[in-house]
Amino acid sequence: MIKRQIHPLRPFKIGDWWVDPEANKLADQDCEISLTPKAMTALLALVEAQGRSLGEEQLQEKIWSSSAQPDASVDQIISQLRKAFGDNGRPRRYIERDGSTYRIVAQMSQPDVDGLCPHSHAKGRRRGLCKWGISVGALALVFALGFGVFYPKSQAPSQIIVYPIQLVDASHHRDSAYLATSVTDAIRSRLATLGGARVVFSETAPWSRPDRGSAVSGSLQITGSSLRLILNITDLAGRDSQWSGLIEGEVRKLYSFHQDLSEALLSQLNVPNDEFSDRREPDPEAYDYYLQGRHYWSQRDVHSLQRALQNFSQAISLDGQFAPAYVALCDSYHFLSVYSDMPASTVSEKCAPLLDRAFALNPGMPQAYASRALQFSEQGRESEAEGFYKKALEMAPNYAPAYLWYGQLLRSQGRFIQSLAMYEQALELEPFSGGINRGKAYTLLRMGRLEQARDTYQRALALEPDYLYRPLDQLEFLPITVETATDYFNWSRMYPHVIGRQPNNKVTEAILWMALGDMKKAQELLIQVPPGMRTGANYLYARGLQYSINRDYDAALSVFQQRRSQQPGNRSYALPVAATLIKLGRNEDALEELDRYYPKLGANKTSIDSENRFPYLIACYLRHIIGQKSPQYLHDELKQSVSYKIVEAMDIPEWFVYENPAKLFEILRAQLMSGWLPDYNQFLWAPEQWPEWSSFTRDQQEEVTSLLRRNRQSVLRESGREDKLNASLDKRSVKETTALN
Incomplete structure (x- = not known):
């Protein structure tokens, strides 16, 4: 229930959370969560609607301007908000969906307290950080030195870790955003080449770090065309001030201002004031465009990267001798291939002349070496790429x-x-x-x-x-569900050509179609993988998986053994081999396979962790069915280690230990009700191939089959691909459909 209008620029409360729109943060009594600007924009749009429903088109117009290309779906943005609020159950407590519309259902309020910091409700240090973020702002760098003390000026530090905080300008100058970023960027560029010291850049305040080393904090003030940067070095252990300095400059002479800043900083560190780039002063206007480009480049989204391209290009047109602008323009193309659908071939074509020019102007730029190495890597010139990477890191560690x-x-x-x-x-x-x-x-x-x-x-x-590839990537990392599968198909409809960019993308989609029960579609995708790429580990896994689902275990074993032989040191590749040997009834061979790659279970206790729990679990199961006895401590430890996990994510087959078909059915049914699909990134078998399937009653088998078919149809219906659904899914059991090849 909403009692009164919420002012969208002031902190307000929604449910159990405080919302700070200006800081893009949520906070409750225990934690603080940062939202992306787009997520906050969506939340404020729903808040301003005062409980009324907003359609996807209305939200899209709010989140993205009419001229901007959406880099995510509205549903993805809402999903982010729900995860931030912990709104994962049913019914929804914060954001409710009705068809294609959304609305706020949580109670909201806005106390009349001036200057209220919503983060102040967080416990411990977070409260102090909130107040610090408002009163200090500006620049903060932490120098964590080798022995935890600040070195005397006569001794250079052997190790430096630097944590910069984004500058905040109290004067609200219209150019403060990029001017603030430019100061951090100038420090980053100069210290990148600092040999013998580690220079770390972080977005957190230094006070949240261990109380060792020193901090450099300060504030940037802009008055008209004048710049005033106050730097303070403070010992973190004693909070004692060790050095303060004032650096002044002009907006029209940013290059000189940055040089003065770098020299003062390096002087206090007592390290050599040199760098691999030349000291030629660029055209002031060109340098200004370059700094604006760096500001947009650092934001890592499509729209900002496109603006960065424009600024770097303008800098080059004003000063064709300014080598860093050429490298920065190339790097913008590189990142556009990650955050947009720009193909790598286009990036290589654009970058080649830019890097040629950069090397001609300044052959000693480590950034140019790294960019050239990336270009060589994408062209398959791996040996040359590695040489250039090593050179870049030698010059700029x-x-x-x-x-x-x-x-x-x-x-x-x-x-x-x-x-x-x-x-x-x-x-x-x-x-x-x-x-x-x-x-x-x-x-x-x-x-x-x-x-x-x-x-x-x-x-x-x-x-x-x-980021652009999230719906594709999460198929490999997260459990496959109706939600993740639907997200992928909706995304692939927006970017159909992206799937063909990398052969592995087709392999990922093929495994998804296997989870949906359409083996024919999976086969079509695997056939599209170029012959020269069919020896890769991912392709071989998908091919072996295909054979396994179709119950051709001899063929599956051959493929999995081929995959394992390619990387004999990767013991995880032994698991599909062992699992397939079990299906072939070769339990002793399966146990020998596991013992070859994992320490044998003897009298000495074996530590169980997240990475070896599964193979040891299978080993216990194998020893049980072939009449051997596993150490009791291991059996008990495995029981304890999986009992809490299986209910949440079905990533460990609990029935191997518990041998409890009734419990397995309860778990499987609950997972299916929440949108579960067979996750073949972890399992080689369809549910009807599981060891306990035959122990289910006929009614239980039919319920599992029906729920699985419902989930599969839901994906295809919600993603507009219902016409792709194999008609036989309505007529055959899941067991029968897996016979397709």
Whole structure:
């Protein structure tokens, strides 16, 4: 119930949450959640409607201007809001959907308290952070030194970790946003080449970090055309001020202002004031356009990246000798291929002459080496790419994009350990990067570390929920449900050509069609994978899965063994082999397969964790059915480790331990009622192939089949693909439909 009009620019309360529209935040007594600007815009539109329903078109017009291309669906934005509010149950407590309309159903209020900070309801340090964010604003860098103390000026630090906070301008100058970003960017560019020290950039306040090292904080004031930047270095352990300085400049002379800032900072760190880029002063207007472009580039959405392209192009037209603008323009194209549907071939075509020009103007730019390496990687010139990545990191050991892109190359080569190391180093530099977290998640996924991959991917979603490929990526990381499948098909209708860009995209969709019971459609997609790409691990998994669902276990075993032989060090590849051997009745061989890749279960206790729980569970099951006894401690520990998890996500087959068909049916029925579909990223078998299927009653089997068919039809109906549904699904049982090949 809504009692009175809510002012959309002042903090207000909705349900149990405080909403701060200006800060794009939600807060309750225990935590604080950041919303994307689009999610906050959608929420405010619903709030202003005062309980009335708004249609998708109305919300789309509010969220995206008429000239902007939507980079997500309205339903995705609403889903983000529901997840933020914890509104996952039925009936909805915050946002209700009726057909294609949405409305607020939670009670809202807006106390008449001037200057109320909604974050102040959060406990502990969060309350202090809220007040700090309003009163200090500006710049904050943390220097966490090797021994936890601030080094004397006579001694250079061996390790520096830097945490910048976005500048806040109290004067509300019309250009404060990009001018504020430009100061952080100038520091980032200069310190990227700082050898012998780690330079980390974070979006959190330094006070939320361990009380070690030093902090540099300050505030930028803009009066007319004058700039005043006050810097303060404070010891985090004692909160004692160690150094303060004033740097003044003019808006018309930003390059000189940034040089003065960098020199003062490096002087206090007592590190050499040098860099690989030249010291040529660019045209002032060109530099201004360049800084605006960097500001938009850092926002990582399609519209901002397109504006960045315009600004960098304008900078080049005004000063054709300014090498950084050429590299920045190329990098904008690279990121557009991630956040939009721009094909990699277009990026390579655009970047080649830009990088040629950048190297001709300044052959010592590490950013140019990293961008060239990415171009080589996309062209299949992997050896050359690796050489350029190493050169870039040698020149700029604190340049996060080089680690990110190098990690992608290493993963594509199956060098997962090295890839993971690159992502870990990138995250040390930029821990709040959605792209880096996604890259790490994919490497963990390819290593078979599914739970860690999911956790990392969820973190990436929290940081960057609106990126273009989310509906495709979440099919690999999250359980396949009616919601995730529908999101994918709606997205693929908007971007049909994206699916064909990478062969692995077709493999992902093929596995989805298997979950929907249409093996014929899955086969059509797998046939479209180029012959030269049919030896990849993902393709072989999908092919083996296809054979397994169709009960051709001998063929499935051959494919899974081929896949495992390609990467014998990846023990997760042994699991499909063992599972298929079980289906063939070769239980001793299956147990031997597991023992070969996982430590044998002997007298010494084996630690159970999220990554080895599944194989040890299967081993317990195998020993049980072949008459061997597993250590009692392991049997008990496995029971305890899976009992809390199975009800939530069915990622561990509890029936292996409990051998309780009735409990399995209850769990399966509850999952189906909530939209579950067979998740073949984890399971090789359809429900009717499960070990306990024959223990279900006929009525239970028919109910499972009926609910599964309902979920599959729901996906196709809600995504407008009902005509694709194989007519036989209405006439045959799920068991019969899996006979298609």
